Amino acid sequence: MAPESSSGGRRSDAQRNRSRILEVAYRAFSDDPDVSLNSIAKLVGVGAGTLYRHFPTREALLLAVYQEEVEQLVGSVDRMLEHEEPLDAFRSWARKLAAYARIKHGIGEALTSPEAQEVIGATWTPVSRAIARLLAAAAERGEVREGVDPDDVILLLSALWRVPEGEAGLAQADRLLELIVDALRPRTGVQVRPPK
Amino acid sequence: MAPESSSGGRRSDAQRNRSRILEVAYRAFSDDPDVSLNSIAKLVGVGAGTLYRHFPTREALLLAVYQEEVEQLVGSVDRMLEHEEPLDAFRSWARKLAAYARIKHGIGEALTSPEAQEVIGATWTPVSRAIARLLAAAAERGEVREGVDPDDVILLLSALWRVPEGEAGLAQADRLLELIVDALRPRTGVQVRPPK
DNA sequence: ACCTGAACACCGTTCAAGT
DNA sequence: ACCTGAACACCGTTCAAGT
Numbered sequence: 001m002a003p004e005s006s007s008g009g010r011r012s013d014a015q016r017n018r019s020r021i022l023e024v025a026y027r028a029f030s031d032d033p034d035v036s037l038n039s040i041a042k043l044v045g046v047g048a049g050t051l052y053r054h055f056p057t058r059e060a061l062l063l064a065v066y067q068e069e070v071e072q073l074v075g076s077v078d079r080m081l082e083h084e085e086p087l088d089a090f091r092s093w094a095r096k097l098a099a100y101a102r103i104k105h106g107i108g109e110a111l112t113s114p115e116a117q118e119v120i121g122a123t124w125t126p127v128s129r130a131i132a133r134l135l136a137a138a139a140e141r142g143e144v145r146e147g148v149d150p151d152d153v154i155l156l157l158s159a160l161w162r163v164p165e166g167e168a169g170l171a172q173a174d175r176l177l178e179l180i181v182d183a184l185r186p187r188t189g190v191q192v193r194p195p196k
Numbered sequence: 197m198a199p200e201s202s203s204g205g206r207r208s209d210a211q212r213n214r215s216r217i218l219e220v221a222y223r224a225f226s227d228d229p230d231v232s233l234n235s236i237a238k239l240v241g242v243g244a245g246t247l248y249r250h251f252p253t254r255e256a257l258l259l260a261v262y263q264e265e266v267e268q269l270v271g272s273v274d275r276m277l278e279h280e281e282p283l284d285a286f287r288s289w290a291r292k293l294a295a296y297a298r299i300k301h302g303i304g305e306a307l308t309s310p311e312a313q314e315v316i317g318a319t320w321t322p323v324s325r326a327i328a329r330l331l332a333a334a335a336e337r338g339e340v341r342e343g344v345d346p347d348d349v350i351l352l353l354s355a356l357w358r359v360p361e362g363e364a365g366l367a368q369a370d371r372l373l374e375l376i377v378d379a380l381r382p383r384t385g386v387q388v389r390p391p392k
Numbered sequence: 393a394c395c396t397g398a399a400c401a402c403c404g405t406t407c408a409a410g411t
Numbered sequence: 412a413c414c415t416g417a418a419c420a421c422c423g424t425t426c427a428a429g430t
Contacts (some may be wrong), residue, residue, distance in 0.1 A: 014413060036403060047415040112358045151373055155358055155409065161349035162308045175348055183379035210394060232422060243396040248424065 020044055033105040037061070044119060057186040063123050070107070072078050072099060074126045077133055086137035087144070087181065094177055097127070098160035114160045125188050128154060135184070144184040158178050214250050216240055222261050229301040233257070257309055258302040259319050266303070269296060270322040278362055282333035283377065284338070289330060293323070294356035308354045324350060331380070340380040353378050 026045045028035045037058060041051040055061035061174040073096060080089040101108035113125065140145040159176050163169040220240045224231045233254060237247040238244050252259035269292060276285040297304035307320065329348040334340040359365040 006228065011412085017414085037405090038403070048404085048412055049406075049416075053413080058404085062324060134290040148375075149368070149371065150367060151354075152375060155355035155368075155372060156352060158355060158358065159348075162351055162354065172345070172348060172351075175345065176351060179344075179352065179379040182381075182383075185378075187378075201424075207393085213395085233424090237397095244423085249394080254423085256399055286407075377421070 003143065014054075017046055019049055021046065021051055022065055025061055027102070029062065029065060029086075029106065029152070037067075050174060052065045055115075059106075066104055066107050067123060069100070069104075070123050071126060073097065074130045074143045081134070081137055086134065086141055088132075090134040090138055091143075091177060094157055094160065094180075095173075097157065098173060101158075101161040102163075108158065111154060124154075142186060145186045148184055153180070154182070156183065163172070204308055208221075210250075213242055214245055217242065217247055217250060217257070218261055221257055225258065225261060225300070229260055238361075255302075262300055262303050263319060265296070265300075267321050267322060269293065270326045273326045277330070281336055282330065285364075285390065286327075287373060287377065288329040289326070290353055290356065290376075293353065294369060297354075297357040298359075304354065304357045307350060334380075338382060340377075341382040345379055348374070349380070352379065 021040070021044050026038050028043060034077050036053055038048055040061075041048045044051070051061075055064060073093075076096070077089075077093060080093055083089075084092060101111065107123070111127065128150045131153050135144055135148055135150060135153070139146045139148075157180065159180075160173045163173045163176070217236070217240050221236050224236050224239060231243055233247055234244055236257075237244045240247070247257075251260060272292070272294065273289060274287075276289055279285075282286060297307065305320070325348045327349050331344055331346060331349070335342045353376065355376075356369045359369045359372070
């Protein structure tokens with residue numbers, strides 16, 4: 001009858017549920033960003049209470065779902081800096097972030113809503129650090145000024161995924177990105193050639 | 197028994213309802229931006245269907261409520277241009293818009309959500325024109341470059357009202373506004389003194 | 393014509409009862 | 412310990428019935 005054998009005990013099925021919820025939620029959010037939590041629970045085959053036990057708010061679930069991918073995006077910074085000029089790397093990376101936020105509608109909100117900033121940090125902070133690294137690399141070449149707050153840049157970048165869908169929107173996003181890059185340039189206005 | 201006397205007929209009570217809904221909704225939204233439409237209908241003392249007849253979506257009601265005030269804000273542009281240097285007028289006006297959007301939470305969404313842009317225009321367009329006027333005045337002095345799309349500027353400005361509440365947020369908004377102004381400066385980088 | 397308000401199919405969230 | 416799922420108090424929206 002051995003009610004408890006090793007240290008873990010019953011913990012395993014809870015962990016199993018957690019990962020199944022994440023898996024199903026990922027697809028559900030992709031289909032429809034406004035999908036209800038109840039319906040996700042039903043899809044998983046789990047009681048609503050179980051979902052709420054693991055993820056107390058919609059935002060908590062949303063972030064857990066996308067955190068891994070955000071980390072991947074964040075992790076791509078170093079590689080990009082090796083293959084591109086810093087400012088181009090910044091542009092490419094910003095475009096990737098925007099494309100991601102445009103598709104995964106929820107994540108954009110999480111990156112700009114003041115409330116979310118306080119609660120999470122888990123998504124915000126890595127993104128902020130990634131931008132800091134890109135800006136630092138560009139600043140070293142004198143292509144952007146120093147001391148720009150990366151959090152300010154996130155907020156400016158959020159314009160990129162608020163653009164309307166379609167081709168006109170993409171063109172607008174390109175213009176916006178150039179405006180943002182201009183905003184970051186050194187104040188002198190004298191174009192500095194990077195040293196060979 | 198004269199079922200219809202003049203041309204208007206029964207139209208007047210519908211009009212009355214419309215304005216009462218707007219009046220009550222204004223206060224209700226001020227108290228709580230997420231207030232339900234049903235509860236507004238109840239506050240007005242009107243059937244839910246009546247509210248929906250006048251304003252088919254939440255956004256429609258929200259915009260109707262704030263349209264008058266937006267117009268007032270838009271109307272203040274000319275006066276500001278008379279009393280301030282164009283670029284300062286732009287700064288002041290942007291701050292006003294941001295403060296307004298920060299308080300009337302809904303309006304910020306209406307000014308940046310792509311869906312809203314298509315549906316409405318009634319709020320978007322005047323704001324866009326106001327910014328165009330400010331930019332044109334500044335461009336005449338050579339303080340900003342020409343050909344900047346005012347809609348791009350709205351999207352950039354939206355960063356101002358996504359800032360967290362409190363003092364830190366206001367400081368961030370100030371930094372952001374300066375970054376945006378920098379983004380609009382002439383590309384030459386040579387500071388042009390306005391002619392006396 | 394316009395309005396009412398009950399009714400419908402949901403929603404997020406909780407919590408007693410089970411194992 | 413953890414899970415279930417009925418239940419609660421809502422929500423937006425519709426539409427037959429009234430005037």
